[in-house]
Amino acid sequence: TSLDDPSSTGHEQVVFCQDTQTGLRAIIGIYSTALGPALGGTRFYPYPSEEAALADVLDLSRGMAYKNALAGLDLGGGKAVIWGDPDQLKSEPLLRAYGRFVESLNGRYYTACDVGTYVADMDVIARETRFVTGRSVEHGGAGDSSVLTAWGVFQGMRAAAEHVWGAPTLNGRRVGVAGLGKVGKHLTRHLLDDHAEVVATDVDPRAREWVRANHPQVELVDDAAALVAADIDVYAPCALGGALDDDTVPALRAKVVAGAANNQLAHPGIEKLLADRGVLYAPDYVVNAGGVIQVADEIEGFNFDRARLRATRIYDTTRQILRLADDEGVPPAVAADRLAERRMADVGRLRTIH
Ligand code: NAD
Known part of the structure; x- marks a missing residue:
């Protein structure tokens, strides 16, 4: 993955999200929607730099495209990262601000749990967007994957x-x-x-x-x-x-x-x-x-x-x-x-x- 030339990574879309009020900084990477909406989790992690966060989301979203393709799913590959320490930064307003960015993609990207995010977080994100999986069982979720x-x-x-x-x-x-x-x-x-x-x-x-x-x-x-x-x-x-x-x-x-x-x-x-x-x-x-x-x-x-x-x-x-x-x-x-x-x-x- 070359960051010097973003077009060389082959990604369809990379979205930078910022909400100054809650401190949200997120990047949503959509590698491919050839098979359907891009699905992949949200990683909440204290990356040392924005470059590191970007490199991770580009790699991970590409990996999801390959995984979903071979799983036989009608889903493309995407992934998101929220850049920061979840212990300090995670809050209802931040997750909801993030959910609104996911909603703004109008179904091109579905999110789910990954490192640093949990079922309960998906339930909060779901208050702003329909495009979220990995929810709790009481909300129709799949439970422990x-x-x-x-x-x-x-x-x-x-x-x-x-x-x-x-x-x-x-x-x-x-x-x-x-x-x-x-x-x-x-x-x-x-x-x-x-x-x-x-x-x-x-x-x-x-x-x-x-x-x-x-x-x-x-x-x-x-x-x-x-x-x-x-x-x-x-x-x-x-x-x-x-x-x-x-x-x-x-x-x-x-x-x-x-x-x-x-x-x-x-x-x-x-x-x-x-x-x-x-x-x-x-x-x-x-x-x-x-x-x-x-x-x-x-x-x-x-x-x-x-x-x-x-x-x-x-x-x-x-x-x-x-x-x-x-x-x-x-x-x-x-x-x-x-x-x-x-x-x-x-x-x-x-x-x-x-
Ligand atoms: P987990 O955290 O429940 O289990 C990992 C276990 O590995 C822990 O018991 C930990 O003590 C042990 N461990 C850590 N370092 C070790 C070492 N050096 N030697 C021996 N044991 C060590 O995680 P999990 O959900 O069971 O996932 C396991 C792996 O599968 C992870 O790499 C995860 O990314 C991958 N994975 C999980 C899922 C899922 O649905 N849970 C899906 C796809 C991939």
């Missing part, structure tokens, strides 16, 4: 297992789950139901205690490095980004990587390193799309079964990507990008014919 995120990761993992071992199941495989947070806990349950052996780790003693109390058959290891070096078949990064880097990839014993964390590849080129080592990487933004599928369903009036069915299709999409990667001789991350770009171009072209 980690439920379908974990379900989708499990589906993507099944597709990867089928590609490598011939059957779409984790039965009898050893799966390493790094991070037993909201997603990791649900994922562990799906894996155990499928008769996988689970090895896990978390830095938080409460998460470790949860495993001991609820699933004593799960083996706990000290840290993510120990998990990477463990004798596992599948590695599932479910904590923070950057789990796959120049140190972890050479140490990895798993044949498959499929997990919930965003931005698992620490830098471009890691996808090639994984492929060269014979590790099948199921692209993060493909397998973790269950969460956005869950919140996007609110736009139609939330229906859990319908959303779950859509998240189940992550199995088919992952399968398709892995086959395309083989056919075109590229790593799965590259195949995923190509497929997303193809859908945006093909459907986008149809939508421009009036």
